[in-house]
Amino acid sequence: MAHEVEHRSLARYLEEHSLKRTKQRDAILEVFLEATGHITSEEIYKRVQKEHPGIGYTTVYRTMKLLCDAGLANERRFDDSVTRYEIAQEHHDHLVCVRCGKIVEFECRMIESSQEEIAARYGFQVLRHRHELYGHCESCREQRETPPSSEA
Amino acid sequence: MAHEVEHRSLARYLEEHSLKRTKQRDAILEVFLEATGHITSEEIYKRVQKEHPGIGYTTVYRTMKLLCDAGLANERRFDDSVTRYEIAQEHHDHLVCVRCGKIVEFECRMIESSQEEIAARYGFQVLRHRHELYGHCESCREQRETPPSSEA
């Protein structure tokens, strides 16, 4: 099984904070780590259900919050009012296709430095930022006569 | 009374779409135009109430949607899950103070062109974007011992 590092990292976090390791937390972590990226709470819930029916929505929310606190996950909210989680990693921004829901990550030093400059100009100290480009991805542009497949 | 242009523009939109001009719509437009910027639905509702008690929340929401359709307002949603409205204008981005809620608008050609370049790299056609820098504004940095005044 892959993800040993993350499993150990969660175990350590739980221990350090005198929290308990439960089958629910393991199951949710497993599903989260196996997702390709930007998974919603609902999707996590549904996937967890398959293997462990009975685990509640509440526990999914609480556990994802825990994974964020432990530094394993990051919360993201794009323009559709649902929270998505991604595996914690270097800072980056997103391209979101408004037709098929595809999400691509990117990183741009040039933009980062422009941000610093702008913040300084207005006297702001930047803690974090959010930068999303919404549009049509390549494949959606190619078949633009087709109606949206699974808006996200 | 200022805002004649906007009032006329709304009237024209209503006419073109066979919609009706009502005292509620006028009142809400008036409050919206008099706000300095980035006003929430709740705030619009409360201000409208002062002059016109009886106007409902529903009408505020519906009218703001109408103003957006008419191109007079733009909807914005920052990290706090409430919708804000700003007077429609040239595209721009935002600096948001996480302590006092202050919002500053900025515009940066350099960033815009970097965005184009990135989108092209991934085959995306950008329709719109969202770019927000969250941090501490100058005055909040100065008195950083003080607890947050009105988190927004």
Added chain:
DNA sequence: ATAGATGCAAATGTTTTGCAGGAAA
């Protein structure tokens, strides 16, 4: 044994919708 976790149901907060009555054209 005991602190902490779970799952249900109910609450939350924001926005939307159904509908019967009311106002603009």
Added chain:
DNA sequence: TTTCCTGCAAAACATTTGCATCTAT
């Protein structure tokens, strides 16, 4: 007098919380 609006109450959503019960430690 017809079409569109309004306001209320209820519904919709996504997420959170209270609480009695259960379970790692």
